[in-house]
Amino acid sequence: MSEFWRRAFIYPVYLSLIAVLLWVTAGALPAALIFGIGMALQYFTHLRNLAAFNRWLADPDTRSVPDGTGLWVDAFSQLNKLTKRRRKEREQHAAALLQMEQATSALPEGVVILGEGDRIEWCNPQAERHFGLDGDRDVGQQITYLARQPEFVQYLAQNSFAEPLVLRGMRHDDLVLSIKLIAYGSSKRLLISRDITHLERIETMRRDFVANVSHELRTPLTVVNGFVETMQDMPSLENDMARRALQLMGDQTKRMENLVNDLLTLSRLENEQNILHEETVDVPALMSTVLEEGRVLSNGQHQLKLEVESGSRLSGSISELHSAFGNLVTNAIRYTPPGGGIVLRWYEQPDGHMVFSVRDSGIGIAPQHLSRLTERFYRVDRSRSRETGGTGLGLAIVKHIAMRHQAQLNIASEEGKGSTFSIAFPAKRRIPEEDPTAIS
Template sequence: MQDFWFRLSLPIVFSALFALLLWGVFSASYALLFMLLALLTVMARHAWQLYKLGIWLNDARLETMPEAGGIWDDVFSHLYKMVKQHNQTKQKLATELQHMEQATAALPEGVAILNDANRIEWFNPIAQQHFDLDAEQDVMQDITYLVRQPEFIEYLHESDFSKPLMMRPARHDDLVLSIKLIPYGGDKRLLISRDITQFERIEGMRRDFVANVSHELRTPLTVVNGFVENLQDMPDLSQESAQRALRLMAEQTRRMENLVADLLVLSRLENDQNPLREEMVDIGVLLNEVYQGGMLLSGGKHVLHLEVEGSTRMSGNREELRSAFDNLLGNAIRYTPEGGSITLRWFERGGQPVFSVQDSGIGIAALHIPRLTERFYRVDRSRSRETGGTGLGLAIVKHIAMRHQARLEIFSEEGKGSTFSLVFPVRRLVKAD
């Protein structure tokens, strides 16, 4: 710094000394005139360098340093280093900010920063979706003006945030959020929102499943328990009555066994750790076995037809395919009145192999069709129990279809019958050489 001021004042000192010399040789007028011209020259030069400095600093690029003489070389050089260091720091901060924004955008949770007045300072895209925020208008807005559910406002003003808040946003009532506040930095709070809609849906399905299983088991257990109590309380019961009671108890026991067996099958099919074991399946032989089993189940009460066309070799799991085919045929037999006809078909549609079961049964109303593959869903509960159904057959068929990349098609009309079809992908069909 001392060197800078020395170099700055040196021209003025030399000019003053020369002016004194002129004063001694000539007169004070010549000395003052020279001193004035010298000062004007120095000021003009500095003004010109300041002008160049202003232009250079206004240049957004600042890539090249302008040339200057004397002390201005040091000024420009020092400023250039400062600007370069500032730009490097600015670039580093911008890169880090970009990385942070990318990281927060990749988070599955919504994140928003609130100040001590509950105003939104920043939020990521997921929080924007959860709370329907506007990136341009809602920054520094009071969040209670934007999210107005009473339970949220009450939670916001609590002092204990150890437990999350479960809520449904006003504009997205199909969404379930888990909200948690985390204080940090003295007067700021992180608002974290997590979409738990799927979890809540699964939890609801689990509750319904447990309730349905309990209900399905309660009826046969009640019947069996009732007959056991009657047999205990009535030792002199006639042989005929005792046999009738035992027969009904056996029916209810079989019903429970079938339910447990179907539950085990469904559990195995839903297990991600149980991959599909594929093999070459002769569909012609398999369908003949299904047809013979259907004849026994029908007991001659229905007219069954089997039609097989096209290639009958397919890649898949024979046991699972047999289960799916048996379930579809069993449903057709249970819901087709005596004397009705049932047709099993294997054919190709647009190159895709298709298995279908068509019956002339009671049919199904259109409003029930979308829910038929739900566990324990029954169009007519009393008829299902009478025919021995567990309410899990079509759920099993759906999962077997998914494991074989197939789709289940259902066409039905009340009073005219139904057609259930499994449409498999072309790649599973093995053409004959």
């Protein structure tokens, strides 16, 4: 800064000294004339540099910084260094952005950046194919104007995105997408789509295969079981070894029948064409039925209790809810030692959800198993499952029934202290006492 001021004052000082000398030697008029011309030249130089600076400001990206004269030399030199540094930073940022876009474009997933109001800011080619977008034309458009499926619009409107959305028929009937939404920043969201059409076809083939095989096994198993029961009832059968063999055959045949029946039930629940049959469910009556069935299964070895604390009617499928409630009670009995307690409860949560829960004082479940309990054939203790006759499909069936009723299956357990399995139904499924009409 001191150098700048030194150079700023040197010209007017020298000019003043020349003017003083002229004043002494030639008089005031020549001195004033020379001083005026000198100051005018300096002023003109500033105007010329200022004009050059103004022209550069009008188009700084293509024009180079002026060289300047006088005091402007240093200013333009510093400005030139700053401009070069900024240009280099912009080039680096542009290169990084281009690299990111190229990397994102190479992903098999579709990626859409949504700004405020879910307006499209950018999308990669896969997203263009998945949603029918145009990366140039549709920037700034709300994505719900272009992708209008009700499930997709509802998914965007909710606040919880823990579970991905499976969307069918976005572009055509064969396309199946798995969609995940991730919030970031203050008002931005990242929409990620994945084509799972092939996986869906494989899953459909698996379900069809399981359903067909289970159906074909049902009849021969029934025949075999009938013959075994007939032979067991024959009075001429006195050989103890033969009786034990027939008893073992009967037990294993019944176990296979239960497994086939559960597989058929699960296949029916997974079938999208199987529409839920809505009817009015008298929950206390259903719970009483399940309670009596549990007492028969327990054979007096457990204390079963019923608690009904809130509205008693629900819209849903009586047969499916009977199966779900019964499975939970059966599991509680199987995994609760004799003398333990089991409580069936129906109550309303503060948020309006209606909850059916089964709480037991059984052996409990270790934390590492909780997330996998609803998987098909997953067993915490395989030997105990074989002893109790479990198929490993009960909780998978319960989960699918809950999903068909827009309900949530929740599991809380502590090893050695017992477990609580609950199904939380949305408030819209509750039927008020004064309105006997089920929702559609």
